[in-house]
Amino acid sequence: MKRRYEGMFLIDSAACHEWAAADAEVRRLLERIAADAEVCVKFDERRLAYPIKDRRRGLYVLTYFQSEPDKIATLERDARLSDLVLRLLVVSGAEVTDARIAELQKHTADQSLVPGSDGRRGDERGPRRDYGRDRPRRRGEYDEGHGGREGFEGRTAEARD
Helix, strand or coil: CEEEEEEEEEEEEECCCHHHHHHHHHHHHHHCCCCCCEEEEEEEEEEEEEEEEEEEEEEEEEEEEEEHHHHHHHHHHHHHHHHHEEEEEEEECCCCHHHHHHHHCCCCCCCCCCCCCCCCCCCCCCCCCCCHHHHCCCCCECCCCCCCCCCCCCCEHHHHC
């Protein structure tokens, strides 16, 4: 019995200059295991956190497909042998609704799924933000507004103990 899976392929963007080449490679790998591809869309092209196979950039391809569970190991092996695929992650897609699949099928496959992405995401960090202001205070941190030592709920250290 076939089950739905979600696959995230990391494709070598230097080797696949066009979306058609990346799409063809992903579909070729899925056809080898007799999987039914429901969706295959470009997620985003990003700079990698660390080099993988001497590559600094990669194209992420999001797929949803139906396959026999015992064929997933074959897909992972074929992806490791492929020159274009840098990494592959396959997880169960049982919680993905048919409405989400239909929404992704309407999406233009060659445009990034990440909103506002221009294909250079990850190169620029953008403006710096003070992330500490939005988080709750930790035990032992001073609260500047109240003038005392307070924890998560605003109680003093003596009231907590």
